[in-house]
Amino acid sequence: MYGNLSVIDAQPLDPNQVDDPELLAEFEARIARGEKIEPHDWMPREYRRQLIRMIEQHAHSEIIGALPEGTWITRAPGFRRKMALIAKVQDEIGHGQLLYSAAETLGKSREDMIADLISGKSKYSNVFNYPAETWADTAVIAWLIDAGAIINQVANSKGSYGPYCRALERICQEESFHLKYGYDNVVTLATGTPKQREMVQEALNRWWKPIMHFHGPPDTVSVHTEKLTRWKVKMASNDEMRQEFLNAYVPKIWDLGLTVPDPNLRKNPETGVWEFSDPDWAEFKRVINGDGPCNRERLAVRRMAEEQGRWVREALRKPDMKYVTPLS
């Protein structure tokens, strides 16, 4: 899972240091030819910095995203759904592992990434600061949040950094199971008893705002440079992704006889563009800066796991171990 991270910027670089123009030209020509950049290739410092930030925050989103869903494993209705949810949550943690490895190839150790997550220096997707109140919430998350993530991840898998693209290819294969699993759960509730329909409608109402926030602020206010597009770091704009999402999923929601809690949501028949009410970007900002319903709990749980597991890793460590960055 992933989303709306383009708003958090990394530390600015020292402007006195500039990249070698010849190497830079070679690097840009390689990307223009459609070739991938690999860990040991020369790359501009800004490219490295932006990729570390992006992949690291994507990795954090995977492991924090597993928390609201993992909560429901013990209470999943029925054995098959319990198995499926365990598999999905394991996949999400696995995505985190793949992404941390990809970020490591750029020179930041996993220890540093985990420390930055826990200290709050490094962010994760805003949606996971909201709780999964009922089983229906997990159905809506697995269907629609994962759907939003897939749009993002498919776009990024065509980017320029080899290790990130390879990780995303595998992630996208697994996400297709998450999406189908989530849709199956939503359809089961939506075609079930009046109580089940009510449950899924309420979950959708709760999650609609975070879903609209998922791909980040509108392009008019979101700062991403032409350079990151040229370097194939930023592969699609926030608005493009949100439109793609609405176009694919709103008809499916309506098809189930469910409603979306926004009276202004409609596809303009002339322009083909989806129109909607302001999804409350002020709330988005507030939550991303730490004041959401679950920010504190998410980080506290992550920190507890980190601290309580430390003695195990300590016991496994041997004095002759040496840190080497993963190869690719």
Place this chain on the structure above:
Amino acid sequence: MTIQSLDPRVTRAAIPQENETEMAPIPPLDQLESYEVFHLETRGDHPVHVGSLHAPNPEIALLWAKEQYGRRSRTVSIWVVRTEDISVISVEDADIFATTPEKDYREAKGYRVGGKITAYKRQNTTEP
């Protein structure tokens, strides 16, 4: 005050609402050593490099590789090797391969005899 969560397990963990102390710094190699993982999908094929992981020794690396790279679809076998133990040709030396495609004397396509045979036959055909 401890964190009251919708998840009863989190509530039971009695985590303080405000943790005034900073977490102790994570020591180097807390995430253990790097391993590269090779996956064999079909008997008879070459194992393919699929990614990496961190583990304390080869036995646990295999266990984790099985979880991470062999938990769905088909797997015949998995190999792991410490990243440290892999030697790679450096990017600076990549040009040693630059002329390889030109070595057509090493390739079947470098040997075309059809033209010679046709020419030979044409020369040696006695006109009536």
